[in-house]
Amino acid sequence: MKTFKILPVLIAIGLYSTSCSVSKNIRASLNKTKWIHGAANCKQNKDEAIQVVQLNTNTWILRQNKCINYEAPFMFLFAGEKKALLMDTGATEDSSLFPLYETVAKLLTPTAKAGSRALELIVAHTHAHGDHIAGDIQFKNKPNTKVVGLNVEDVTSVFNIKNWPVENGSIDLGNRLLEIIPIPGHQQASIAVYDTETNILLTGDSFYPGRLYIRDWPAFVVSTQRLLDFATNHKVSYLLGNHIEMTTTPGKDYVTGTTYQPDEHALPLKITELAELNNALKKLGDKPAKETHDSFIIYPK
Numbered sequence: 087m088k089t090f091k092i093l094p095v096l097i098a099i100g101l102y103s104t105s106c107s108v109s110k111n112i113r114a115s116l117n118k119t120k121w122i123h124g125a126a127n128c129k130q131n132k133d134e135a136i137q138v139v140q141l142n143t144n145t146w147i148l149r150q151n152k153c154i155n156y157e158a159p160f161m162f163l164f165a166g167e168k169k170a171l172l173m174d175t176g177a178t179e180d181s182s183l184f185p186l187y188e189t190v191a192k193l194l195t196p197t198a199k200a201g202s203r204a205l206e207l208i209v210a211h212t213h214a215h216g217d218h219i220a221g222d223i224q225f226k227n228k229p230n231t232k233v234v235g236l237n238v239e240d241v242t243s244v245f246n247i248k249n250w251p252v253e254n255g256s257i258d259l260g261n262r263l264l265e266i267i268p269i270p271g272h273q274q275a276s277i278a279v280y281d282t283e284t285n286i287l288l289t290g291d292s293f294y295p296g297r298l299y300i301r302d303w304p305a306f307v308v309s310t311q312r313l314l315d316f317a318t319n320h321k322v323s324y325l326l327g328n329h330i331e332m333t334t335t336p337g338k339d340y341v342t343g344t345t346y347q348p349d350e351h352a353l354p355l356k357i358t359e360l361a362e363l364n365n366a367l368k369k370l371g372d373k374p375a376k377e378t379h380d381s382f383i384i385y386p387k
C-alpha cells in the first residue's frame with residue numbers, strides 16, 4: 087500500500103517514468119507486434135495517426151500512419167530521470183493531421199496537462215532526411231524543449247562526439263545512458279543509438295527491413311563494419327530501423343509509395359542479418375550494386 091503514498095510525489099517531480107522496478111524489463115515482444123500498416127482505401131482508414139507501443143515504463147516506439155504519409159516512419163522516445171530524448175519527428179509537419187508533440191507530451195506527463203512536464207525534452211534525429219524531421223516544427227518554441235540541428239556539427243555537439251565518425255558519443259538522460267555511434271553513408275549525419283537500459287540499438291535508415299539507400303558507398307561500407315563491431319560487443323535486445331518495406335516473403339518488398347502493407351516483415355532485424363549485409367558489402371568491394379537479400383535490399387543511389 088505504500089506505493090500509493092509515494093506515487094503522486096514521484097509523478098509530481100517528474101520521475102514517474104523511471105520509478106518502477108520493472109523498468110529494465112522489456113514488456114513488448116517486437117517480433118510479434120502488430121503495427122498499423124495503412125489501408126487499401128485510406129479514406130476509410132480509422133487507425134490512429136500515431137501508434138504508440140510501450141516497450142517498458144519509460145520507453146516508447148511510435149509509428150506514423152501510412153495513410154498520412156506512405157513512409158510510415160518509426161520514432162523512439164526514451165525518458166530518464168532528468169531528460170527525455172525523442173529520436174525523429176516523422177514525415178508530416180501538420181499537427182492537426184499528425185499530433186506528435188501532443189502525443190509525446192502526454193506520454194512524458196501522464197497525469198498533467200501537456201506542456202507542464204518536468205523532464206527536459208531533447209529532439210534529435212537518426213539522420214536528416216525529410217521523413218524523419220518534418221515534425222520538428224511542432225517542438226520549436228515549446229517549453230523545456232530543445233530541437234537539435236541537422237548538421238554533423240549539431241550532432242557531434244549534443245552527443246559529445248570528439249572525433250566524427252570514428253569515435254562514439256553519448257547522452258545521459260539521468261540514470262540512463264545512451265551511446266551514439268556515427269554511421270554516415272545513407273546520409274552524412276546518420277547515427278545509431280544504443281540504449282543501455284533496454285539494450286535496443288536504433289539503426290535508422292542504414293539498416294532496416296527494406297531498401298537500404300546508399301548515397302556514400304565507401305562511408306556506408308565502413309559504417310556497417312563499425313555498427314556490426316558495436317552490436318557484437320554489446321548485449322542487444324533488438325536492432326530497430328526506421329521503416330518496414332519488406333513483406334513476410336523473403337526478398338520481396340512493397341512497391342515504393344504504397345499506403346497499404348498488410349503483410350509486413352517484423353521491425354527488428356538480427357545481428358546475423360547485419361553480418362550478412364556487412365559480408366555482402368565486403369564482397370561487392372568498390373563496385374556498388376543492387377542486391378536483394380531475404381530481409382533487406384542493398385540499394386546504391
Ligand SMILES: [Zn+2]
Nearest residue numbers: 213215272291
Ligand atoms: Zn533516410
Ligand SMILES: [Zn+2]
Nearest residue numbers: 215217291328
Ligand atoms: Zn526514411
